[in-house]
Amino acid sequence: MEPGIYTMSNSDYHRGPGKKSLSKGGLDQLAKSAAHYKAHLEQESSPTPAMIFGSQFHCAALEQDLFKKKYVVDPKIYRRTKAGKAEYAEFQASLEENNQSVISQDSLDLINRMVGGLYSSEIAASLLTDGIAESSIFWNHPKWGFSCKCRPDFLNEKHKIAIDLKTTTDASPQAFAKAIVNYKYHWQASHYLAGINQIISPDYEEFVFIAIEKTPPYAVQNYILKRDDIYLAEEQIKPLYAQFAECISSDIWPGPTDRIQVVDLPGWYYKNALD
Numbered sequence: 001m002e003p004g005i006y007t008m009s010n011s012d013y014h015r016g017p018g019k020k021s022l023s024k025g026g027l028d029q030l031a032k033s034a035a036h037y038k039a040h041l042e043q044e045s046s047p048t049p050a051m052i053f054g055s056q057f058h059c060a061a062l063e064q065d066l067f068k069k070k071y072v073v074d075p076k077i078y079r080r081t082k083a084g085k086a087e088y089a090e091f092q093a094s095l096e097e098n099n100q101s102v103i104s105q106d107s108l109d110l111i112n113r114m115v116g117g118l119y120s121s122e123i124a125a126s127l128l129t130d131g132i133a134e135s136s137i138f139w140n141h142p143k144w145g146f147s148c149k150c151r152p153d154f155l156n157e158k159h160k161i162a163i164d165l166k167t168t169t170d171a172s173p174q175a176f177a178k179a180i181v182n183y184k185y186h187w188q189a190s191h192y193l194a195g196i197n198q199i200i201s202p203d204y205e206e207f208v209f210i211a212i213e214k215t216p217p218y219a220v221q222n223y224i225l226k227r228d229d230i231y232l233a234e235e236q237i238k239p240l241y242a243q244f245a246e247c248i249s250s251d252i253w254p255g256p257t258d259r260i261q262v263v264d265l266p267g268w269y270y271k272n273a274l275d
Helices: 010-015 024-032 034-042 049-062 064-070 082-098 105-119 122-127 173-183 185-199 227-250 267-274
Strands: 004-006 071-073 101-103 131-133 136-140 147-150 154-156 161-168 206-213 220-224
Touching: 024 034, 024 185, 024 227, 034 227, 049 064, 049 105, 049 161, 064 071, 071 105, 101 105, 105 122, 105 206, 122 206, 122 220, 136 185, 147 185, 161 173, 161 185, 173 185, 173 206, 173 220, 185 206, 185 227
Parallel strands: 071 101, 161 206
Antiparallel strands: 004 136, 131 154, 136 147, 154 161, 206 220
């Protein structure tokens, strides 16, 4: 994929011409082993219900006009009769013709409540104004030359802030800090800003997460990553970039080290065991 910023669907971004470009998800797999990355790349996996809901919510929150065109509520057609089967076949044909997807009424209702909660936050609403939603960015690594990609949820052009929208069960600072570590969100910030700076503008220096809970009252919290944490991520990712370049060059994708290792139990276990 040629370096640049593109408008494309989420499915095309993940499965299209840029599939072999290194993404943050790819970095997560490389952190396990190069063999994990290769298997992940070659595997054709179907999205989970959680992933489908997340895509639906992001579309409703960030691309409301597209959401109204793309999603159709499940009409719950009774398909045990000849007439019902014919009606359902006609409904399916309409979906394909209009490139639409089905959404349940329950999911739609929940999404509408969450979007309402999201935009009730003055800060979140301000951050998600005057910018570009769901762009796909491709660039070449400045040192190693391989293709990279990212898909920022929103780029606030006025304040030059990259924004990522996260749905969660707990948006509190303590819980979200754990999520940053567990899911390596700081890696995401580092990888994304590298592409944004190269393709769009070097003025983008800040990365903000908007976390919204999936249950009432659909609380919203806005978090900005410290520059030190993004720098830490840069240092952690550097060896993975180098390994990826070597694997591409040699077409050898080794698995985890084959040795007996000492495993340390989590620190929280020791703390609880001694309390």
